[in-house]
Amino acid sequence: MPTATQTLNISVNNLSVTYSNAKLALYNASCTVEPGTITALVGPNGSGKSTLFKSIMGFLKPTQGQIHVGGLTVQKAQKKQLMAYVPQSDEVDWNFPVSVYDVVMMGRYGYMNLLRIPGSKDRRLVMESLERVGMIDFRHHQIGELSGGQKKRAFLARALAQEGKVILLDEPFTGVDVKTEKRIIDLLIQLREEGHTILVSTHDLASVLTFCDRTILLNQTILASGTTEETFTEENLSMTFDGLPISSLPQMYHTSEVDR
Numbered sequence: 001m002p003t004a005t006q007t008l009n010i011s012v013n014n015l016s017v018t019y020s021n022a023k024l025a026l027y028n029a030s031c032t033v034e035p036g037t038i039t040a041l042v043g044p045n046g047s048g049k050s051t052l053f054k055s056i057m058g059f060l061k062p063t064q065g066q067i068h069v070g071g072l073t074v075q076k077a078q079k080k081q082l083m084a085y086v087p088q089s090d091e092v093d094w095n096f097p098v099s100v101y102d103v104v105m106m107g108r109y110g111y112m113n114l115l116r117i118p119g120s121k122d123r124r125l126v127m128e129s130l131e132r133v134g135m136i137d138f139r140h141h142q143i144g145e146l147s148g149g150q151k152k153r154a155f156l157a158r159a160l161a162q163e164g165k166v167i168l169l170d171e172p173f174t175g176v177d178v179k180t181e182k183r184i185i186d187l188l189i190q191l192r193e194e195g196h197t198i199l200v201s202t203h204d205l206a207s208v209l210t211f212c213d214r215t216i217l218l219n220q221t222i223l224a225s226g227t228t229e230e231t232f233t234e235e236n237l238s239m240t241f242d243g244l245p246i247s248s249l250p251q252m253y254h255t256s257e258v259d260r
């Protein structure tokens with residue numbers, strides 16, 4: 001049973017995910033995200049990175065295979081608030097009339113009862129998380145008013161407020177300037193030192209070498225995985241980015257989105 005101080009791994013075994021339109025997004029994917037590491041998830045557009053994140057979060061039901069977080073099934077890990085997720089920007093409805101403070105407070109919902117009345121700990125953690133990402137002065141702003149980098153930081157603050165031991169970030173550097181990217185990377189390094197396990201997808205291949213301990217290369221299945229040094233080879237990258245999609249595989253698996 002994971003304790004508050006333990007670092008947690010993510011284990012993915014033979015995962016296949018097919019969308020309801022019969023689109024096979026992942027096939028027989030197996031990998032381990034080692035505890036207490038920053039691990040990069042790298043692959044071309046449409047290679048299944050977001051699908052893997054959503055499967056780890058329990059938003060998608062695999063057609064085959066299992067995922068465990070800290071030895072627990074995704075459902076049990078979710079109930080214990082072990083995973084926090086920073087989604088891709090285009091997955092968020094930025095017109096939804098909600099303040100930055102409210103977005104970050106959503107990270108505390110899993111700890112509240114149905115009435116969702118925040119307690120002093122909830123309010124303190126929200127303020128601390130906003131402070132940590134440098135967004136305290138924006139707390140009363142509507143999320144739609146934020147720049148790309150501020151939006152990312154607001155959602156990162158939500159993940160911090162949630163106190164998940166495992167943090168999943170789907171393209172946190174897309175649309176952010178160099179300074180914000182550096183700020184996010186510094187924060188991820190601090191979080192790793194505090195014992196978090198971090199999985200981050202990015203198209204910024206150069207930055208992977210600077211801060212990711214390990215790398216997973218994905219193109220509909222896991223093509224390589226290991227330390228960044230051993231995985232980030234020209235041969236592996238060309239296999240990942242030039243390789244043909246597994247379109248010849250049988251389209252027989254069906255995945256349903258989990259009602260939330």
Ligand SMILES: Nc1ncnc2c1ncn2[C@@H]1O[C@H](COP(=O)(O)OP(=O)(O)OP(=O)(O)O)[C@@H](O)[C@H]1O
Nearest residue numbers: 019021023025043044045046047048049050051052
């Ligand atoms: N809701 C959905 N219904 C049907 N197909 C989907 C759905 N979501 C994703 N797909 C398809 O599944 C495949 C994997 O998509 P996914 O979003 O996981 O890739 P990705 O690696 O995150 O891409 P990107 O780098 O562009 O964000 C793609 O072919 C995509 O078109």
